[in-house]
Amino acid sequence: MLKKSFLLFSLLFLFITILKCQTYNIVIKGGHVIDAKNNINGIMDVAVNDGKIALVAKNIDARQGRQVVDAKGKYVTPGLIDMHEHVFAGTEPDHYLSNGLDALPPDGFTFRVGVTTVVDCGGAGWKSFPTFKKNIIDHSYTRVLSFLNIVGEGMRGGAYEQDANDMNSKLSANAARQYKDYIVGFKVAHYEAAEWTPVDRAVEAGKLADIPVIVDFGGDDTHPPLSIEDLFFKHLRPGDIYTHTFTELDRRDPIVDLKSRQLKPFVKDAQKKGIIFDVGYGGGSFDFRQALPAIKAGFFPNTMSTDLHTGSMNAAMKDMLNVMSTFVAMGMDVPAVIKAGTWAPAQAIKHEELGNLSVGAVADIAVLNMRQGDFGLWDRMGYKVNAKQNFECEMTIRGGKIVYDLNGIATPIVLTDAKASGH
Numbered sequence: 001m002l003k004k005s006f007l008l009f010s011l012l013f014l015f016i017t018i019l020k021c022q023t024y025n026i027v028i029k030g031g032h033v034i035d036a037k038n039n040i041n042g043i044m045d046v047a048v049n050d051g052k053i054a055l056v057a058k059n060i061d062a063r064q065g066r067q068v069v070d071a072k073g074k075y076v077t078p079g080l081i082d083m084h085e086h087v088f089a090g091t092e093p094d095h096y097l098s099n100g101l102d103a104l105p106p107d108g109f110t111f112r113v114g115v116t117t118v119v120d121c122g123g124a125g126w127k128s129f130p131t132f133k134k135n136i137i138d139h140s141y142t143r144v145l146s147f148l149n150i151v152g153e154g155m156r157g158g159a160y161e162q163d164a165n166d167m168n169s170k171l172s173a174n175a176a177r178q179y180k181d182y183i184v185g186f187k188v189a190h191y192e193a194a195e196w197t198p199v200d201r202a203v204e205a206g207k208l209a210d211i212p213v214i215v216d217f218g219g220d221d222t223h224p225p226l227s228i229e230d231l232f233f234k235h236l237r238p239g240d241i242y243t244h245t246f247t248e249l250d251r252r253d254p255i256v257d258l259k260s261r262q263l264k265p266f267v268k269d270a271q272k273k274g275i276i277f278d279v280g281y282g283g284g285s286f287d288f289r290q291a292l293p294a295i296k297a298g299f300f301p302n303t304m305s306t307d308l309h310t311g312s313m314n315a316a317m318k319d320m321l322n323v324m325s326t327f328v329a330m331g332m333d334v335p336a337v338i339k340a341g342t343w344a345p346a347q348a349i350k351h352e353e354l355g356n357l358s359v360g361a362v363a364d365i366a367v368l369n370m371r372q373g374d375f376g377l378w379d380r381m382g383y384k385v386n387a388k389q390n391f392e393c394e395m396t397i398r399g400g401k402i403v404y405d406l407n408g409i410a411t412p413i414v415l416t417d418a419k420a421s422g423h
Contacts, residue, residue, distance in 0.1 A: 023064040024049045025400060026410075031071030031367060035078060036339035037356035046076055048363040051400030056357055067402070069410045071367050074394055077338050078355050079116025079364030081345040082320050084214070084243055084280045084305035085109075087144060088123030088132050088154070096157035097123045098149075099131060102310045106142040109308060111404040113319045114366030114393040117143040117354055119345075121214065121243070121280075121307070122187030125154035126168070126175035129183070137182060141398060143364075145349065146179075147187040147214050148172055150202040161190045167201045173208035183209075184349035185241070189216035194226055199235050206240070211350065214241040214278070218251035225253040229266050238274025241348060244285035245277045245301055246294065255299075256290045263297035271299070276348050279327075281317040282307030286326075288383045295330045303348055304341040316379050321368070321391040326377045329387035334370075367395035367409070 026048040033044040033056065045060040046053065062068045087106040090099030097103045106118050124132040124146060137144045149155055152166045160166070176183040186202040186209075202213045213236065218225055232242070248254050255267045271277060279286065279301050294300075304323050306312070317323065324337050332340075346355030353361060369392045378384040396404040405413065 022066045023047075024054055024060075024066070026067045026069060026363075026397065026402070027060050027062055027065030028069040028071050028076055028365070028367065029060070029062055031074050031076035033076045033357065034335050034338045035357040036335070036343035038358060040357070041335050044076075046357060046365065048365070048397065048400050051363055053357050053359050053361045053363050055359060067410050067412065067414060069367065069395060071394075071409070073369075075334070075338070075368040075370065077114070077366045077368060078342040078357055079366050079396065079398065080114045080320055080341045081117040081119075081349075081355055082110075082115050082305050082308070082341075083119040083303060083345040083349060084121040084278060084307050085118040086123055086155075086307070086309035087118055087120045087136055087140075088128075089136065094156070096155055097309060098125070098128055098154035098156045099123075099135070100156070104309060104313070105136070106140050106144055109313070109319070110142040111396040111398065112393060113321045114368055114396050115142070115320050116364035116366070116396065116398045117145065119145045119147055119184060119349060121147050122149040122155050122189050122216070125149040125152040125166075126172050127152040128154045129175055129179060133179065133182065141403065143354075144182075145184050145351070146182055147185045148176055148183050149187045149189070150198055150205060155187075155189060157190075162192060164197045167198055169201045169204040169208065172202075172205040176205070176209040176211060183211070184351065185212040185214055187214050187216070191218075194224065196226070196235060199231065203235060203237065203240070206237070212239045212241055212276075212348065214243055216243055216280070217253075218249070225251055228253040228255070229264075232266070232270035232273065232275050236275055239276065239348075241276040241278050241303075243278040243280035243305070244282065244307070245279060246287060246291040247285040248287040248290050249284070254290055256293045261289070261293050263294050263299050267294075268299055271302070276302045278303045278305050278348075279323055280305050280307045281312070281323050283309075283312035283315055283317065284380045286317065286379055287381060288379045288385065289381070291330060295332065300332055300336065301327070301340060303345045304337065305345070321393060322377070325375070325387065325390045326385070328389065328391075329377055329385050363397055363400040365395075365397040366393060368392065369394045
């Protein structure tokens with residue numbers, strides 16, 4: 001009996017000792033950490049505790065972690081930020097991307113590709129934002145923010161987006177101030193008349209609320225297209241965002257001249273001015289005929305984004321990692337691509353608490369594998385670029401909890417059920 005009691009006491013002592021040694025909830029070992037904010041680009045360990053980044057260091061004792069993640073041979077980055085998605089999903093058949101059938105619920109499309117934060121790009125206007133918050137933001141484990149459409153009805157399509165009378169700068173700014181934790185800017189999109197009303201009213205709202213504007217330039221019938229040079233230098237401010245940068249459509253003035261196939265010289269000047277150039281790949285908004293000459297001329301986008309919705313998710317564009325892999329294949333280096341999917345969008349939306357691995361920051365983390373092989377990356381016109389490497393998400397951590405683990409690289413394997421967590 002005495003021997004049995006001693007054994008139980010010894011096991012209890014050992015258990016308590018182990019718990020005392022386990023300082024951190026998660027220790028990520030041996031990954032190639034890329035954190036643009038903190039100029040980290042090398043093999044490091046990352047420790048997570050109580051939902052925050054606790055330590056980034058050369059060698060953290062694995063015994064200090066309740067869970068240990070083997071990240072050897074993989075990239076460890078801040079959680080990716082996709083600042084152009086359409087996630088105001090609903091059941092209304094005539095509402096397009098505003099509580100409609102063409103938008104997507106975020107959680108099923110984010111964690112599996114390392115995305116922890118999305119910005120819905122103009123689905124809601126000031127009239128519909130409360131519904132968006134109630135139905136989507138409040139029930140998503142993905143962090144969901146919003147570019148508020150300058151149209152009060154939001155991105156309902158058709159005549160709704162052509163109604164200049166529904167573009168109210170003051171009411172939009174009021175909504176942005178009321179929901180300042182969620183609304184990060186204003187969106188202009190799909191306007192067909194060759195006039196500046198939507199842009200100017202969005203910029204006015206941006207000035208009132210001190211947040212940026214993101215512009216999806218031109219509608220289906222905008223002829224002739226308005227000048228992007230005028231847009232950049234006469235209407236937008238430093239910090240405003242131009243999305244669908246590499247599109248080649250009749251309704252839009254492109255960045256690469258259609259005859260010479262050279263980058264227009266004022267584009268780099270606009271970037272130097274502070275205009276932020278976003279990819280916004282989408283279903284028809286990326287063209288290698290624009291992207292390849294621009295990259296060759298030394299022009300790179302500031303931010304990566306997908307323009308994810310039901311019409312773009314299964315064609316040339318698949319997801320955020322597909323977009324990032326495309327730019328690596330065109331010659332953009334991996335650290336720059338990761339910055340464009342993490343720290344740069346965090347800065348663009350003025351949420352600099354995100355997109356980094358600073359001690360004390362929220363522990364949103366992506367562990368990415370760079371698969372080697374033969375891959376084909378193609379655009380809406382069917383032009384194909386062959387690649388030898390492709391990003392793949394191994395793990396996503398959201399708020400200090402593992403929410404996606406592709407190959408079970410955590411020990412022990414304990415996955416957070418987002419719904420069970422009350423999100």
